[in-house]
Amino acid sequence: MKEIATVPAAASRSATPSPAPRASRWWKYASPQHAYPLIGRLVPWFLAAAVLLTTLGLYIGFFVAPTDHQQGDAYRIIYVHVPAAWLSMLIYVVMAFWAGLGLILNTRLSSMMAQALAPTGALFSFLALWTGALWGRPTWGTWWVWDARLTSMLILLFLYIGFIALQASIDDKRRADKAGAVLALVGVVNVPIIYFSVQWWNTLHQGSSISLKNGSSMAAVMLAGMLITTLGLWAYSITVALVRLRSIVLERERHADWVGHLEEIRA
Amino acid sequence: MSWSSWSEFWAMGGYALYVWGSMGVVFAVIAAEVLGLVWQRKTVVDQVVQGRRQRQHERQRGATTLRKNAS
Numbered sequence: 460m461k462e463i464a465t466v467p468a469a470a471s472r473s474a475t476p477s478p479a480p481r482a483s484r485w486w487k488y489a490s491p492q493h494a495y496p497l498i499g500r501l502v503p504w505f506l507a508a509a510v511l512l513t514t515l516g517l518y519i520g521f522f523v524a525p526t527d528h529q530q531g532d533a534y535r536i537i538y539v540h541v542p543a544a545w546l547s548m549l550i551y552v553v554m555a556f557w558a559g560l561g562l563i564l565n566t567r568l569s570s571m572m573a574q575a576l577a578p579t580g581a582l583f584s585f586l587a588l589w590t591g592a593l594w595g596r597p598t599w600g601t602w603w604v605w606d607a608r609l610t611s612m613l614i615l616l617f618l619y620i621g622f623i624a625l626q627a628s629i630d631d632k633r634r635a636d637k638a639g640a641v642l643a644l645v646g647v648v649n650v651p652i653i654y655f656s657v658q659w660w661n662t663l664h665q666g667s668s669i670s671l672k673n674g675s676s677m678a679a680v681m682l683a684g685m686l687i688t689t690l691g692l693w694a695y696s697i698t699v700a701l702v703r704l705r706s707i708v709l710e711r712e713r714h715a716d717w718v719g720h721l722e723e724i725r726a
Numbered sequence: 727m728s729w730s731s732w733s734e735f736w737a738m739g740g741y742a743l744y745v746w747g748s749m750g751v752v753f754a755v756i757a758a759e760v761l762g763l764v765w766q767r768k769t770v771v772d773q774v775v776q777g778r779r780q781r782q783h784e785r786q787r788g789a790t791t792l793r794k795n796a797s
Binding site: 521522524525526531532533535536539540543578579582585586589590593594596597695699702703705706709710713718719723724 | 728729735738739740741743744745747748749751752755756759760763766767770771773774775777778
């Protein structure tokens with residue numbers, strides 16, 4: 460009697476996964492084995508977008524956009540300063556998202572994604588600070604001030620460096636992922652602080668020229684140059700993060716069978 | 727176009743140090759990151775290939791010893 464009763468239960472259990480083939484198809488790419496070749500195919504497209512958009516954006520910024528009547532040509536630093544600053548904040552949020560996902564769902568690939576993003580985010584926050592200093596000198600008369608915007612941006616750079624150092628200092632990779640995730644998630648509070656610092660505090664740094672409410676106070680051609688460069692550097696960030704991710708996957712999964720079947724390993 | 731000559735372009739209205747100091751470092755950082763990634767990829771692939779070859783070697787040696795001991 461008992462055996463007969465289990466049959467319908469087993470049948471219904473085997474029937475449940477079939478209504479969601481789409482979801483399972485995406486879940487497949489949560490495994491490093493299936494993600495690795497897919498990422499390899501995506502890289503050239505993001506690279507092409509990065510080169511084309513960055514070139515176009517900087518061409519508009521340096522050859523089409525006019526000289527600013529207040530700041531002269533010093534303003535052209537905006538074409539790298541603002542994209543670098545935006546991306547350093549965006550990459551942090553995305554990094555914290557993947558780190559958090561890895562912490563909650565225990566998916567290895569999510570944690571590797573966070574690890575792959577950190578160096579690029581750190582570089583962009585450094586570039587935002589560097590170009591900011593070179594812009595501050597001619598316009599404010601100083602390389603650096605300890606105001607809210609600049610200080611919170613420096614903290615972002617330290618958060619990136621802290622994340623990288625913490626992960627590197629723990630030998631057990633899964634434990635390193637978890638510790639890094641906690642740090643990344645705690646640090647997220649800094650991102651809105653950076654963004655709103657120019658409104659909350661009286662800073663030397665100017666307020667944003669672009670807002671969702673009021674639109675843009677910049678000339679359309681300057682705005683176009685800045686936005687297109689941002690898209691280009693965004694594509695660049697995705698490209699380098701994916702390339703780095705592939706190296707991380709390969710290193711961490713080096714004992715897995717599927718790695719032995721890869722063309723680059725067999726040859 | 728706001729430039730009448732290349733020299734005017736490079737002069738950046740007197741702000742050459744600041745503008746090119748920014749652009750130069752941005753491109754230097756990007757170049758360094760790209761080169762670093764190419765090098766990382768090469769190193770990792772070499773290490774994985776070497777590690778696998780070594781393990782295979784050890785496994786084969788282990789099998790031979792087992793066979794010798796059995797006979």
